[in-house]
Amino acid sequence: MRGHERDVISTGQPPWKSPVALSVLMHGLVLGVALAGWSWSVPTEDPQPPSISARLVTQNEPEPSPVTEPTDQPDRDEERRQEEEEERQRQQEEERRQAEEEERAREEARRIQQEKEREQERQRQEEAAEREREQQRKAEEEAARQKAEAEAKERERQKAEEEKRRQEEAARKAEEERRRAEEQRRKEEAERKAREEEERLEAERKRKERERRLKEQQLEAMAEEAQQQRAAEERQRREAAAAKAREAQMLSESQKYQALIRERLSQAWYPPSSATEEMTARLQITLLPTGELASVNLVSSSGNTAFDNSALGAVKSLSRYPIPDDRDTFERYFRQFTIEFNPRRLR
Amino acid sequence: MKVTAHHKLFAMALSLGLIAGCSSTGDTTEDGTYDSDVSAVDQEGGSTVYGGDDGDGVSSSEMTEEQRREAEARAERAEREAMRDITTFYFDFDTAEIKSEAREVLVAHARYLQSNPNQDVRIEGHADERGTKEYNLALGERRANAIERFLIVNGASRSQTETISYGEEKPAVMGSSASDWAQNRRVELVFQ
Amino acid sequence: MMGPQMTNRTSTGKGLSVVAWLLAIAVMIGSSPASTELLIRITEGADSAIPVAVVPFSESGQMPSGDKISSIVQDDLTMTGEFRPLPAEKMLSLPSSGDDVYFRDWRLLGQRYVLVGQLTRRGDKIEARYELFDVNREERVMGATASSSVNSSRSLAHHISDRVYEAITGVPGAFSTKLAYVTLQRSGGEPLYRLQVSDVDGKRARVRLESDEPILSPAWSPDSRKLAYVSFETGKPAIYIHELSSGNRTRIADFPGLNSAPAWSDDGRSLLLTLSKDGNAEIYKLDIESRSLKRLTNHWSIDTEPTWDHTGEGFFFTSDRSGGPQIYHKSSENAEPRRITFGSRYNARPRPDNDGRYVYYVHQRDSSFHIARTNLQTEEETVLTRTGSDESPSVSPNGRMLIYATKQGGNSVLTVIAADGGAAYSLPASEGDVRDPAWSPIVQ
Numbered sequence: 001m002r003g004h005e006r007d008v009i010s011t012g013q014p015p016w017k018s019p020v021a022l023s024v025l026m027h028g029l030v031l032g033v034a035l036a037g038w039s040w041s042v043p044t045e046d047p048q049p050p051s052i053s054a055r056l057v058t059q060n061e062p063e064p065s066p067v068t069e070p071t072d073q074p075d076r077d078e079e080r081r082q083e084e085e086e087e088r089q090r091q092q093e094e095e096r097r098q099a100e101e102e103e104r105a106r107e108e109a110r111r112i113q114q115e116k117e118r119e120q121e122r123q124r125q126e127e128a129a130e131r132e133r134e135q136q137r138k139a140e141e142e143a144a145r146q147k148a149e150a151e152a153k154e155r156e157r158q159k160a161e162e163e164k165r166r167q168e169e170a171a172r173k174a175e176e177e178r179r180r181a182e183e184q185r186r187k188e189e190a191e192r193k194a195r196e197e198e199e200r201l202e203a204e205r206k207r208k209e210r211e212r213r214l215k216e217q218q219l220e221a222m223a224e225e226a227q228q229q230r231a232a233e234e235r236q237r238r239e240a241a242a243a244k245a246r247e248a249q250m251l252s253e254s255q256k257y258q259a260l261i262r263e264r265l266s267q268a269w270y271p272p273s274s275a276t277e278e279m280t281a282r283l284q285i286t287l288l289p290t291g292e293l294a295s296v297n298l299v300s301s302s303g304n305t306a307f308d309n310s311a312l313g314a315v316k317s318l319s320r321y322p323i324p325d326d327r328d329t330f331e332r333y334f335r336q337f338t339i340e341f342n343p344r345r346l347r
Numbered sequence: 348m349k350v351t352a353h354h355k356l357f358a359m360a361l362s363l364g365l366i367a368g369c370s371s372t373g374d375t376t377e378d379g380t381y382d383s384d385v386s387a388v389d390q391e392g393g394s395t396v397y398g399g400d401d402g403d404g405v406s407s408s409e410m411t412e413e414q415r416r417e418a419e420a421r422a423e424r425a426e427r428e429a430m431r432d433i434t435t436f437y438f439d440f441d442t443a444e445i446k447s448e449a450r451e452v453l454v455a456h457a458r459y460l461q462s463n464p465n466q467d468v469r470i471e472g473h474a475d476e477r478g479t480k481e482y483n484l485a486l487g488e489r490r491a492n493a494i495e496r497f498l499i500v501n502g503a504s505r506s507q508t509e510t511i512s513y514g515e516e517k518p519a520v521m522g523s524s525a526s527d528w529a530q531n532r533r534v535e536l537v538f539q
Numbered sequence: 540m541m542g543p544q545m546t547n548r549t550s551t552g553k554g555l556s557v558v559a560w561l562l563a564i565a566v567m568i569g570s571s572p573a574s575t576e577l578l579i580r581i582t583e584g585a586d587s588a589i590p591v592a593v594v595p596f597s598e599s600g601q602m603p604s605g606d607k608i609s610s611i612v613q614d615d616l617t618m619t620g621e622f623r624p625l626p627a628e629k630m631l632s633l634p635s636s637g638d639d640v641y642f643r644d645w646r647l648l649g650q651r652y653v654l655v656g657q658l659t660r661r662g663d664k665i666e667a668r669y670e671l672f673d674v675n676r677e678e679r680v681m682g683a684t685a686s687s688s689v690n691s692s693r694s695l696a697h698h699i700s701d702r703v704y705e706a707i708t709g710v711p712g713a714f715s716t717k718l719a720y721v722t723l724q725r726s727g728g729e730p731l732y733r734l735q736v737s738d739v740d741g742k743r744a745r746v747r748l749e750s751d752e753p754i755l756s757p758a759w760s761p762d763s764r765k766l767a768y769v770s771f772e773t774g775k776p777a778i779y780i781h782e783l784s785s786g787n788r789t790r791i792a793d794f795p796g797l798n799s800a801p802a803w804s805d806d807g808r809s810l811l812l813t814l815s816k817d818g819n820a821e822i823y824k825l826d827i828e829s830r831s832l833k834r835l836t837n838h839w840s841i842d843t844e845p846t847w848d849h850t851g852e853g854f855f856f857t858s859d860r861s862g863g864p865q866i867y868h869k870s871s872e873n874a875e876p877r878r879i880t881f882g883s884r885y886n887a888r889p890r891p892d893n894d895g896r897y898v899y900y901v902h903q904r905d906s907s908f909h910i911a912r913t914n915l916q917t918e919e920e921t922v923l924t925r926t927g928s929d930e931s932p933s934v935s936p937n938g939r940m941l942i943y944a945t946k947q948g949g950n951s952v953l954t955v956i957a958a959d960g961g962a963a964y965s966l967p968a969s970e971g972d973v974r975d976p977a978w979s980p981i982v983q
Contacts, residue, residue: 258579270651271584273621273939274709284576306709309673309680313651314581316675337577344582441863441885477908479888479901479930480755480975481800481813482857482864484776485820485841488797492819511775512797516753521725523928523946 083192090181097177101170108166112159246328253324254333260322261339269314271343272306279304280342281311287334289327291320299338311341430455434536435519436494437529441478443489445497453494456536457501464504469537470495472512473519475528480514487512487534494534588623588961589707591616591652592645595627596667597635600660603689606742608658608667611696612703614740615714619704619940620961625650637670637679645674652680654703663689669699671706681706693743713935714739717979718942719747719757719766720953724971734768736783739935739978741953741966747781748788756800757975760807763982767791767801767810778812780827792825802846802854811835811845811854822856824872835872844888848895855879855889855898866900866913879913882920886911888931892938892958899923899932899941899958910943912958923960931974934958936981942966944974 134141282300285293296315301308323334433452436445445453460466472491474483491510499505518531593613616622627633631644635657645653656669666686673680683702687695694715701712717736724731732754737744748754752771759766766781778792778801792798796815803810810825814832822836822845836842840860847854853870860867864887867876880886885903892899895915902911902920907927913920928946935941941958944951947965951972955964966973 254577258577262579262581265579265581266583267585269581269584270589272708272710273619275584304709306707309676310584311581313673313675316677317646317651319646333577337579340578340580342580342582343584441859477928478864478885478903479844479857481844482841482859482887484755484797484799485813485815485843488815488820489841510796513753513771514755516755516771521949523949 079192079196083189087185090185094178094181098174101174105167105170108163112163116156250326250329250332253326253329257322257324257334264318264322265314265339268317269341270310271341272304272310274304275307275310275343277343279307280340281308283311283315283339283341284336285315285339286336287321287323287330289323289330291323293318293321302341307341311339314341315339427455427458431459434538436534436536438490438532438534440475440528440532441486443486443493445493450497453497454501457498457503460498460504460507461502464507467507467509467539468498468503469539470498470508470510471517471535471537472510473517473531473533473535474515475531476515476518476523477528478515480516484512484514487514490532490534494536588621589652590625590648590650591622591654591707592625592630592648592650593654594630594633594635594656596656596658596669598658598660600658602658602660602665603692606693606696608665608692608696608699609654609656611693611740612654612700615697615700615712616704618740618955618964620955620957620964621708621939636668637672637682640672642672642674642677645672650674652703652707656699660689661686665689665692665695667695667699669703671703693738697738708939710939711937711981713937713940713978713981716936716981717759717763718953718976719759719979720973720976721754721757722971722973723951726970734766734781736766739955747783747786755975757977758801758803758810759977759979760803761805761980762807763979765807766977767803769799769801778810791827791830797843800844804847805851811847813843813845822854833872835869836876846889846891848891849893850895855891857887857889866898868898879915879918880920882911882913890932890934891915892934893936894938896938897958899934901930901932910941910956921960923956923958924954924963926954926963931976933976933978935978940978942976942978944976 130141279302280300281298281302284297284299286295288294293316296312298308298312302311321334323330430452434456436449436453438444438446456468460468470491472487472489472494474486474490478486488510491512495508495510498508515531518527519533520527520530593609593616595607596609613624617624625648629648631648632639632641634640634653634655636655640653640655651674653672653674654669655672656667659666659668664686665688666684668682668684670682671680672678681702685695685698685702687698697712697714700714704710704712704714716739718739718741719734719736722733722735724733729751732748732750732752733746734748734754734757735744735746747766748768748770750770750772752774753769753776754771755769755776757766757768760780764783766783768779768781769776770779771777773793775793776798777790778798780789780791781787791810792801792812792814794814794816797813797820799820800813801810802812804824808827810827812823812825813820814823815821817834819839820841820843821834821838822842824833824835825831826833835845835854836856836858838858838860840858841864842856842858842860844857845854846856848868853868853874854872855866855868856876857864858867858876859865861878863884865881866879866886866889868879869876879889879898880900880902883903885901885908887901890899891897897912897914899910899912902909902922904922908929909922909927910924910929910932911920911922923941924943924945926945930944930951932941932943935958939958940955942953942955945954946952951974953966953973953976955966
């Protein structure tokens with residue numbers, strides 16, 4: 001994304017002005033200077049510049065950091081990744097070691113070469129001195145010289161052989177190392193697998209344990225709940241019984257006052273001549289706690305205006321309704337109630 | 348309406364006096380006959396005021412047979428004459444039944460009418476004030492009709508009789524006592 | 540609260556009204572106050588009459604002498620037995636218009652209604668403006684104006700009484716109707732019968748016929764213009780129809796024997812009457828125009844006192860076919876008679892009300908005669924009078940009052956009671972007997 005952005009930004013610039021190009025150029029120059037200081041003595045040992053240059057370029061890239069963020073993935077994934085990581089490191093280690101081995105071998109070869117060259121130089125110098133003083137003894141010395149030569153050759157061969165042997169040894173050792181590492185890896189793999197299996201079993205056991213505990217907890221909760229419910233019911237029963245007793249008391253109290261109200265209203269009601277036993281008027285009345293009429297509402301008409309009016313007149317004629325002193329009883333029964341006017345026994 | 352014994356006696360005396368005044372014979376009545384007849388509710392007043400026989404102490408065994416027979420005939424005529432002086436007949440409440448003691452008098456009237464075909468009689472029915480006026484009109488008529496039938500059965504001619512009901516409109520006596528009512532529940536014969 | 544809402548909605552459309560109904564039902568179910576709320580049933584009313592204050596009307600201009608209009612109204616209301624007017628001297632104030640009516644004052648006096656009014660003389664007329672108030676509801680029940688000629692101020696008063704009565708009771712008043720009755724004087728030795736017509740309070744009585752022979756059974760024609768009655772003026776009973784305005788009379792029935800108990804049909808074209816021309820008292824229907832007769836009963840017993848029932852199809856009558864007089868009903872002219880009364884051995888002269896609920900009659904109990912009525916639906920019999928020699932019941936056309944004749948100090952007098960047997964009101968007695976009252980129909 002970011003690279004892309006950068007591409008977009010760089011589209012308007014010449015290619016040589018791009019930071020990559022500039023960087024390459026810069027490094028090229030640095031290397032050039034460095035090589036200039038080196039090239040004469042050990043030009044062959046120089047690593048190949050293009051690869052270095054390329055690595056620098058890639059390093060210069062602001063790659064997203066490969067930081068492993070903590071993830072919520074299960075352990076097994078994590079483990080696998082760690083293993084892979086280890087394996088990778090091991091391989092890298094191995095490669096590095098091989099590279100060092102090769103380097104060492106090359107170093108040895110170079111040293112041998114140099115020694116040989118130095119030997120040849122010294123031989124040449126000795127030969128010159130020898131020729132001057134030992135020209136005379138050429139004949140006998142020829143044999144010695146040839147012998148020395150043969151010995152030198154032999155040593156050379158032995159050295160090469162040794163070298164070869166050493167190289168073979170190193171290869172064998174490397175192979176052995178590799179095998180050992182492989183073995184180690186397999187062993188670790190097996191251990192890991194066993195461990196994983198164990199962990200899996202452990203997790204399974206734990207899971208089952210958790211489930212069992214959960215179930216137990218649920219059962220306990222249910223038992224607890226049932227117990228609470230029983231207690232609540234018991235409490236409600238007791239409360240209901242108490243309320244019932246209270247209710248009964250209020251009811252009997254209310255009945256007393258109902259009778260009083262009925263009596264007062266009967267005395268105050270003058271059914272009109274047109275009243276018949278079929279007529280019924282219902283009035284809903286609301287009282288103040290003083291017993292005074294707060295409001296009256298004709299909820300069901302008899303169909304006869306005179307009859308309705310007689311009922312309304314009766315209800316409104318009481319200046320104060322007989323009501324119980326007990327406020328609860330008043331609120332329960334007499335705050336608002338309905339009066340039905342329906343003559344059963346006309347004069 | 349309970350009538351006391353005192354009241355009852357007074358009413359009887361009144362009605363007897365009334366009959367005595369009307370009757371030319373001045374004969375006594377048989378007190379005992381009606382008391383057993385009256386119903387407790389309707390007729391405490393003793394309205395059974397018809398004159399009975401007055402033969403008591405009149406006949407004499409010393410008379411000759413002829414004299415005796417003549418006397419008897421004379422007495423009978425006088426008796427009939429006397430009976431015909433009774434022209435009012437009384438009834439129990441809400442009935443048109445002719446009382447037994449009235450029958451002989453009515454027979455006398457019937458015989459008289461039979462022997463005097465030119466004599467007409469107007470039969471007037473009455474009721475007491477109790478009950479309703481229209482029903483009482485019908486009741487008075489029923490009483491008059493009862494008397495009329497009796498007269499015709501006993502010799503009178505239908506052409507001689509005429510009935511009318513006044514109901515409770517023309518009481519014989521004013522007042523609202525049981526005896527007043529008893530005297531007002533009646534049929535009167537008016538010879539014309 | 541819901542009511543008016545619903546009516547508003549019903550007026551807007553049918554669909555909406557259905558919604559409103561559903562809503563109302565939902566509300567009712569939702570709140571359901573009926574199930575939990577206390578309900579007190581009142582099944583009996585006060586035994587006493589309704590307290591009402593008739594405040595003397597204010598007067599401007601010359602008023603006729605005699606009774607004040609407001610006192611006539613007061614007497615009318617009293618006569619019904621349904622009202623208990625407050626004497627004027629107990630009133631705290633004498634308002635003549637609604638502005639001056641203080642409900643609290645009238646409530647303190649225990650009054651239910653207050654009638655106030657103003658009388659104004661305008662030429663030869665009197666105008667009355669009057670208002671009726673409901674004290675407890677604190678509302679004006681009615682307000683109106685009416686006028687009459689100065690000479691008929693009593694008519695004006697009775698008119699106001701009618702309106703007030705209807706406003707309070709829901710039943711038309713019958714105070715503007717008339718009474719016919721017969722008086723009998725015997726003072727001079729010879730009896731003198733007079734047929735008279737008066738206001739319902741007995742005032743403004745006028746003699747329509749005089750005779751020294753009995754006059755009986757006056758009966759009003761449905762239009763209140765004629766009377767039929769029995770007169771013995773010829774020496775025997777005959778039935779006459781008497782046109783009141785002209786005084787013209789027609790002898791309509793003069794058969795041998797009884798001619799009695801005339802009763803008009805609803806259309807005024809025929810009379811039921813009792814004749815005995817065929818042997819004994821039977822009921823006939825007489826067509827007034829054609830004079831044709833139809834016999835409606837046939838029994839050896841007395842059948843009399845016929846009167847049409849409220850349907851005009853059947854009739855009630857008295858018959859003693861069971862042994863004593865009892866009330867019978869024939870549902871049509873040819874139906875089998877059905878006996879109505881069983882309460883005692885003497886029940887006679889039926890008079891039904893106008894809506895077929897009750898029949899009133901003379902009823903003997905022990906040795907007294909009372910007025911009783913039987914509920915035609917329940918067949919329950921109620922004795923209505925406490926007096927003991929009662930006769931000739933006649934029901935007011937609104938069915939609320941009953942007039943009958945009874946004895947008082949040896950004379951017959953007329954008494955008005957509430958049709959259910961309430962308080963009695965005796966009409967002022969003239970000399971002698973007053974009897975045979977007949978209450979006229981209401982004529983619009």
